[in-house]
Amino acid sequence: MGETISAVATGDAGGRYRATRLLKRSLGVETYLGTDPQSGDAVVVKRMAAAEISPGAQLRLEHEAEALRWHQAPWIAPLLDVGREGDVFFLVTRLVPGSTLAERLAKAGPLPVPDALAVGRALLRALSVAHEHGVLHRDVKPSNVMVDEGSPPQCVTLVDFGIARTELDASLRQVPAAAAAYVSPEQSGLVHAEVGERSDLYSAGVVLYECLSGRPPFEGATVGEVLRQHLSTKARSLGEAVPRALDRVVQRLLEKDPRERYQSAAAALADLDEIASALEQGVREPAVAVGTHDRRSTLTESAFVGREKELRSFEAELDRAFAGESRLLLVEGESGAGKTRMLDHAAVSARRRGAWVLRGQGADRAAQRPLQVFDRVVDEIVQATAGDPQFADALRGRLGDHLETLCRALPRLLDLLAPGMLVSLGPEAHGEARALPALIALLDALGSPARPAVILLDDCQWLDELSLKLLAAWHRAHRSSSQRGGVLLVAAYRTDDVARDSPLLQLAPAERIALSPFTEEEVARMAESMTGALPPEALALVVRLSEGNPFLAAAVVTGLVESGALVATDRGWELDPQAMRDAQSSHRAAAFLAQRLDKVSPSSLELLSVGAVLGKSFPVKLAADLAGQTRAAAMAAVAEARRRHLLWIASPDGRCVFVHDRLREAVLQRLAPDERVRLHRLAAMTLEMDPEQMEGLIANYYEYHFLYIGGIHHVESKNVQGVSLMKLYFHPGTDMAQA
Numbered sequence: 001m002g003e004t005i006s007a008v009a010t011g012d013a014g015g016r017y018r019a020t021r022l023l024k025r026s027l028g029v030e031t032y033l034g035t036d037p038q039s040g041d042a043v044v045v046k047r048m049a050a051a052e053i054s055p056g057a058q059l060r061l062e063h064e065a066e067a068l069r070w071h072q073a074p075w076i077a078p079l080l081d082v083g084r085e086g087d088v089f090f091l092v093t094r095l096v097p098g099s100t101l102a103e104r105l106a107k108a109g110p111l112p113v114p115d116a117l118a119v120g121r122a123l124l125r126a127l128s129v130a131h132e133h134g135v136l137h138r139d140v141k142p143s144n145v146m147v148d149e150g151s152p153p154q155c156v157t158l159v160d161f162g163i164a165r166t167e168l169d170a171s172l173r174q175v176p177a178a179a180a181a182y183v184s185p186e187q188s189g190l191v192h193a194e195v196g197e198r199s200d201l202y203s204a205g206v207v208l209y210e211c212l213s214g215r216p217p218f219e220g221a222t223v224g225e226v227l228r229q230h231l232s233t234k235a236r237s238l239g240e241a242v243p244r245a246l247d248r249v250v251q252r253l254l255e256k257d258p259r260e261r262y263q264s265a266a267a268a269l270a271d272l273d274e275i276a277s278a279l280e281q282g283v284r285e286p287a288v289a290v291g292t293h294d295r296r297s298t299l300t301e302s303a304f305v306g307r308e309k310e311l312r313s314f315e316a317e318l319d320r321a322f323a324g325e326s327r328l329l330l331v332e333g334e335s336g337a338g339k340t341r342m343l344d345h346a347a348v349s350a351r352r353r354g355a356w357v358l359r360g361q362g363a364d365r366a367a368q369r370p371l372q373v374f375d376r377v378v379d380e381i382v383q384a385t386a387g388d389p390q391f392a393d394a395l396r397g398r399l400g401d402h403l404e405t406l407c408r409a410l411p412r413l414l415d416l417l418a419p420g421m422l423v424s425l426g427p428e429a430h431g432e433a434r435a436l437p438a439l440i441a442l443l444d445a446l447g448s449p450a451r452p453a454v455i456l457l458d459d460c461q462w463l464d465e466l467s468l469k470l471l472a473a474w475h476r477a478h479r480s481s482s483q484r485g486g487v488l489l490v491a492a493y494r495t496d497d498v499a500r501d502s503p504l505l506q507l508a509p510a511e512r513i514a515l516s517p518f519t520e521e522e523v524a525r526m527a528e529s530m531t532g533a534l535p536p537e538a539l540a541l542v543v544r545l546s547e548g549n550p551f552l553a554a555a556v557v558t559g560l561v562e563s564g565a566l567v568a569t570d571r572g573w574e575l576d577p578q579a580m581r582d583a584q585s586s587h588r589a590a591a592f593l594a595q596r597l598d599k600v601s602p603s604s605l606e607l608l609s610v611g612a613v614l615g616k617s618f619p620v621k622l623a624a625d626l627a628g629q630t631r632a633a634a635m636a637a638v639a640e641a642r643r644r645h646l647l648w649i650a651s652p653d654g655r656c657v658f659v660h661d662r663l664r665e666a667v668l669q670r671l672a673p674d675e676r677v678r679l680h681r682l683a684a685m686t687l688e689m690d691p692e693q694m695e696g697l698i699a700n701y702y703e704y705h706f707l708y709i710g711g712i713h714h715v716e717s718k719n720v721q722g723v724s725l726m727k728l729y730f731h732p733g734t735d736m737a738q739a
Contacts (some may be wrong), residue, residue: 009621012640017081017092019045027047028052033095042095042158043080050089060691061091064161067133074424077146077159078135096157098149101207102142110214113242115152117276119145120208122156124269130161130267131197133599138162138195140203142210180226181216182206184725185256188227197609201265205253212246217254231256238305240352243346245275245288247305251288256338259298263532267294285349289525294532297568298562302554304526307342310513314346317488317511319450326444326485328475330507331492333515335661336551342515343456346490350454355488356384356446362459370466371409373457378412381446385416392416398445402438409435410442439477440474447486460504461497475507484545487711490531512651517548526550527557535575538566541584545592551660559583562644597666600644603629604637605667608646612667613679617657626682 019032023044032045047349053061061082068078081092101119105111111119123145130137137144139202144160147153169316186193188333209217217235222227222312235254238247249271255261262268270293278286290303312333317329333339347357360377385392399406407414447453452457463471471491491504498504502581518526520543527542528534532543538560546553560566586592624634638656641647646663647656658664678708 015046017043027160034092036092044093046091046093046094048090050084050087050392051396053089058082058089064133064135065091066116067135068130068161069128070596071133072131073125074156075122076129077157077161078130078476079161093159093161096145096146096159098155098157100143101145101147101156101211104147105142105210105214111211113153113212113246113279114276116208116211117246117272117279118152118154119147119156119211120204121269121272123158123204123207124265125273126158127197127200128269131200136195136197137200137203140207141179142207145207150714157280177187178231179216180223183227183230184258184519185230186258188230194256196258197265198261198263199546201253202255202258204265204268205250205261207237209235209250210701212242212250222397228327237348240348240354243275243279243285244348245271245286245290245307248290249275252300252303255300260300262291263296264295267291267532291527291529292302292525292533295572297529299558302436302526302530303549304522304529305338305341305345306518306522306526306550307338308343309517310315310342311349311511312347314342314490315349318350318355318452318454319449320452321355321486321488322353322449324449324484324486326447326478326487327489327511328471328478328507328509329488329490330504330512331510331515332495332512333492334496334549335494337494337514337515337517338550339494340458341493342552343458343490347454347456350452350488355452355454357454358446360455360457362457362462364572370464371470373460373463373467374410377455377457378410382412382416385543395445399438405438406442407435432469436470436473440469440477443474443487443489444485447488449484449486452486452488452519454490456490456492460491460493461502463504472503472507475509477509501710511559512540518546518550518553519548520669523548523553526553528555528559531561534566534573536578537575539575541580545586552662555596555660555663556592558644559592562596562599583654596646597642597670599682600646601637601640603633604640606638608641608667609671609675610679611647611656612658612664613671613676614683616661616664617655619655622683622686623656626679656657665689 017034017036019034021033021182023031023033025031028048030047032047034045035041036043050058059667061079065079067083068076069080071078077093079091079093083092110116116288123140127140128626137160139160140158144158146155146157146159148155159168182203184195184199185200187195187199206216206218211706218226218229218233220229235251238250252260252262253268264275271288271290272392274288275286276286287308291300292304305365314329317327320327331339331342343359347359350357357381358377360373362373362376381395396403427595441668443453446455447450460471471489474489493504523546524534524539527539541560542553542556545556557566560583562575563583565583567576583592597608606627607623607629610623614623614626620634620638621631625633627634627672629637638647641656646659648659657669671679698721
């Protein structure tokens with residue numbers, strides 16, 4: 001080409017860059033290979049029409065070039081010069097040897113974990129330096145990352161600090177769909193938020209995800225399809241080959257809301273450094289509390305799991321399943337001890353090792369429907385066998401003569417396991433005696449030493465009688481048998497919801513894991529995974545009020561922020577003295593939870609009060625009717641309660657559920673006795689008009705059970721141990737208070 005361009009932006013009019021070869025032309029930008037005659041260095045020159053660059057963008061680019069000009073770290077290639085000659089705007093960067101990360105991924109597929117960590121750490125180092133100087137990259141993607149051929153790569157450099165396409169006048173729709181895969185929701189205009197450092201971190205998260213999986217988390221045929229996924233689709237877990245802590249780092253980088261992501265590249269880098277160090281020492285699953293190095297101004301979900309000792313016990317049981325044993329494992333803990341979170345991580349661990357994981361969950365007061373806890377297990381069996389006819393045939397063969405009885409007990413298996421078979425689904429004589437052996441045969445048929453089955457049953461404090469008998473019978477069968485199996489059956493339950501004479505407590509399993517309270521250090525690590533660094537006084541209060549309960553620790557942290565005791569500033573979290581004194585006056589977590597309700601709007605508190613009377617879970621429509629709210633007002637109240645982490649919506653039926661019993665208790669304790677009676681009476685009168693909703697509904701602090709039988713209301717009150725305190729019978733229209 002022989003063409004020269006003056007480096008007028010530097011103030012050195014004598015500096016000349018010679019463009020020697022056109023490398024590519026795309027979206028109005030021409031990229032040339034060139035040389036710097038003064039130093040002899042190879043450079044890359046980008047040219048575009050000056051009219052395409054706003055004056056503000058030109059000033060920004062000149063500032064960024066100056067800010068990073070003298071930085072010599074190997075992981076960053078800043079702009080050398082920016083300028084304008086006539087109607088052409090140009091940028092100059094040094095040439096970085098090697099190939100692009102995009103080329104490496106296209107050629108070799110996903111990177112090994114150490115290689116991906118090397119790329120991610122270098123990328124975050126580059127962004128950390130740039131952000132410290134007030135510079136955003138705006139276009140982090142694999143084609144802008146240069147890597148050498150090593151494994152792991154020794155030289156990883158972020159290049160092309162320049163113009164993101166979203167700053168040009170051209171619409172984002174002109175960008176290829178593949179390029180849109182790396183654009184943050186706020187950068188594309190999907191989320192109303194400032195495009196800042198956290199936008200670069202989102203793009204870095206996409207790159208790291210692609211390094212580990214071989215493809216970006218969001219793909220589509222059109223830009224619009226990709227952008228919709230950025231807005232509404234959660235990235236899938238990276239799978240069994242990636243350490244859980246690393247997966248959590250990537251997921252936090254990919255949060256849709258910038259406030260939920262890492263707040264700095266340095267914080268994400270600190271977590272990756274910890275993970276890399278642990279892996280180098282031979283730790284398979286690094287115990288890293290993701291986010292504790294962050295300086296946040298908003299809360300995010302806790303990423304701290306803990307329970308290392310308990311998870312090791314689970315791994316030991318899993319080893320026995322791979323050795324051909326079939327065993328029962330009980331997991332117990334008080335409300336909020338974290339049993340569900342532990343099961344989540346146990347499931348990931350089991351899948352990583354090649355086990356088939358099936359999950360079931362008990363439902364509040366579902367004892368009237370036998371085997372409800374196995375609904376999701378059956379769904380997963382149906383899904384697995386529907387896609388694998390050979391496995392379906394093998395399963396039928398293992399079940400043999402039990403097929404008819406099994407399909408009677410679990411009718412959803414009929415079309416799959418016994419198509420065309422005529423099976424009576426009504427009651428039969430000696431049905432339970434026949435069903436138990438068939439159900440035991442099904443559980444046994446799911447696993448083998450080559451591929452053990454891990455069946456995780458949560459909330460077993462609500463198991464029906466038949467399910468309890470099945471657990472006991474299956475456990476007895478394997479405790480007295482030496483036959484090879486390969487099934488690990490895990491039953492988790494809340495100790496404060498189990499009566500002393502419960503059959504669960506009579507079982508003598510191979511192993512029982514009791515979730516003990518968190519230590520002070522664990523509570524502190526959990527709290528700071530939500531907030532970043534906290535003042536010592538705040539940490540001490542969280543430790544004192546939570547008493548080692550993970551749920552309460554998270555609730556107290558949330559309450560401190562909601563009450564204004566913790567205030568986000570540019571220097572991190574600071575204390576408001578008066579609000580902190582008010583918070584410290586609470587001697588128990590229940591009182592502190594009650595304080596959180598003072599921040600709730602009257603309409604939301606009214607709906608919560610009605611919902612608390614109806615039970616831990618309640619239908620929104622019924623609660624709205626009892627509160628005298630329109631459907632729109634009720635949904636707005638529910639949305640507020642969800643934002644404040646008081647409720648969640650149980651799919652698919654849309655019922656609302658208090659996130660914890662202690663929150664429900666705090667709401668109930670605020671109700672005057674006469675108001676509680678009024679709401680009970682109103683509930684009975686409303687349900688009188690719709691008897692189908694009444695059956696099985698739980699309705700007050702002592703767990704009233706409303707039943708409508710033969711035109712008469714039956715109301716039974718039980719305490720938390722399930723002991724009947726009182727029974728009422730009254731005809732429709734009777735005043736419940738008088739009854």
